[in-house]
Amino acid sequence: xEVINRYIYAVVKQLPQKERKEVEKELHILIDxxxxxxxxxTEEEKKAKRVIEKLGNPxxxxxxxxxRERYLIGPGYFNQYIYVLKxxxxxxxxxxxxxxxxxxxxxxxxxxxxxxxxxxxxxxLLEALLQGTAWVTVIFSxxxxxxxxxSKEDSWSIKELPPVPNKEALISRGESIFTIIxxxxxxxxxxxxxxxxxxxYMSNSTLVNIPIFDIQALNxxxxxxxxxxxxxxxxxxxxxxWGRWNSKRAIIHSVISIVSSGITIMFFSTMSIWNSKASExxxxxTGFEISSVVNGIVMVIVLVTVIEIATTLYKGFKYGN
Amino acid sequence: MEKSKEQELLESLxxxxxxxxxxxxxxxxLKTPQYGYSLVVLLQEKxxxxxxNTLYPLLRRLEKQxxxxxxxxxxxxxxxxxxxxSELGKSLFIKLCNLWIEINDMMEKLIEE
Numbered sequence: 525x526e527v528i529n530r531y532i533y534a535v536v537k538q539l540p541q542k543e544r545k546e547v548e549k550e551l552h553i554l555i556d557x558x559x560x561x562x563x564x565x566t567e568e569e570k571k572a573k574r575v576i577e578k579l580g581n582p583x584x585x586x587x588x589x590x591x592r593e594r595y596l597i598g599p600g601y602f603n604q605y606i607y608v609l610k611x612x613x614x615x616x617x618x619x620x621x622x623x624x625x626x627x628x629x630x631x632x633x634x635x636x637x638x639x640x641x642x643x644x645x646x647x648x649l650l651e652a653l654l655q656g657t658a659w660v661t662v663i664f665s666x667x668x669x670x671x672x673x674x675s676k677e678d679s680w681s682i683k684e685l686p687p688v689p690n691k692e693a694l695i696s697r698g699e700s701i702f703t704i705i706x707x708x709x710x711x712x713x714x715x716x717x718x719x720x721x722x723x724x725y726m727s728n729s730t731l732v733n734i735p736i737f738d739i740q741a742l743n744x745x746x747x748x749x750x751x752x753x754x755x756x757x758x759x760x761x762x763x764x765x766w767g768r769w770n771s772k773r774a775i776i777h778s779v780i781s782i783v784s785s786g787i788t789i790m791f792f793s794t795m796s797i798w799n800s801k802a803s804e805x806x807x808x809x810t811g812f813e814i815s816s817v818v819n820g821i822v823m824v825i826v827l828v829t830v831i832e833i834a835t836t837l838y839k840g841f842k843y844g845n
Numbered sequence: 846m847e848k849s850k851e852q853e854l855l856e857s858l859x860x861x862x863x864x865x866x867x868x869x870x871x872x873x874x875l876k877t878p879q880y881g882y883s884l885v886v887l888l889q890e891k892x893x894x895x896x897x898n899t900l901y902p903l904l905r906r907l908e909k910q911x912x913x914x915x916x917x918x919x920x921x922x923x924x925x926x927x928x929x930x931s932e933l934g935k936s937l938f939i940k941l942c943n944l945w946i947e948i949n950d951m952m953e954k955l956i957e958e
Binding site: 551553554580 | 880881882883886896897898899901902903905906923924925926
């Protein structure tokens, strides 16, 4: 009967190919048996409908016939999936950020557009993050489907229990990510289009720019710029991976900070990198000598570094262990 | 008609309780061959209200686990699939029955306190 065929098909189409024929045969017979048990209703059509109603939603029935749960990534593998996903996303984020600095942004940089640099970076980053997520998800779905054995069944030991984290010792991940993004953008501009950084003013209704850096002199220090950038990235990445401070990490971080701040201070103090035209303009309009401005910058860097080191060491020693 | 919270909870807890008894109940009637719907009726007569849409997939699963064996009866106008316990099934059944008595005793003690 038509309605019976439709019902059985609705159930069976949800089952794997191998099971379909048998279950179809079985259901035909079972429905017939149930029909026989209703001698009270004479109309065949009506009888069939009553029986089918008793069997209920074909989706639920198919569920019961199915051998395995329908999970894309089931509870058994989900934790590992999330763990791997976090690592992959972090790696992709760092990779794209660094690659954009050295590669693609260079080309765009020459067209002088800061917004292009930024939008390009964000676009590439988004695309790469999505790709990474897709691949990890696909691989884990396959693992789920094949029910691959991943780790030893449920083994744990008391020794491996990590200490309860003290909120004060936590490292802000958002801060580190922000620092990485900001550094990538800043250093790209500095490396590829330093002429953008300058004093802008209107002269005869046109926008004039006096770059604060002597471009040719600056280019000689490109390696230093790259070095500072890499050290910054490494520092922030370490912070993200660590998650929380302890005394050892605080010391490592402080040493790196001292080194990188030292290099930065030496860099800024090299008078040749500053554009003499800009210094003249500065002197003319504000009365400040370029050397005093540089001293000011140096003092700010020293101050910020000292505060940061002190805070980190304090957190690492007091709350970390 | 809205179910009260207690009613809802009672329904779901009853379902859980009953679920534990289904397989033992089904096996108990399969010492001799039975076919699909007749088993439903038989269990209902004895007080176990199991739906056809639960029983049929269950029988199939038990057969795959080799707890039941099936034979086709082609006499008569319609072919019928008969199920009964295999030797493995019968052995498991006896052990489960003993276990059931143990559990029953334990529960009675717990409830009476």
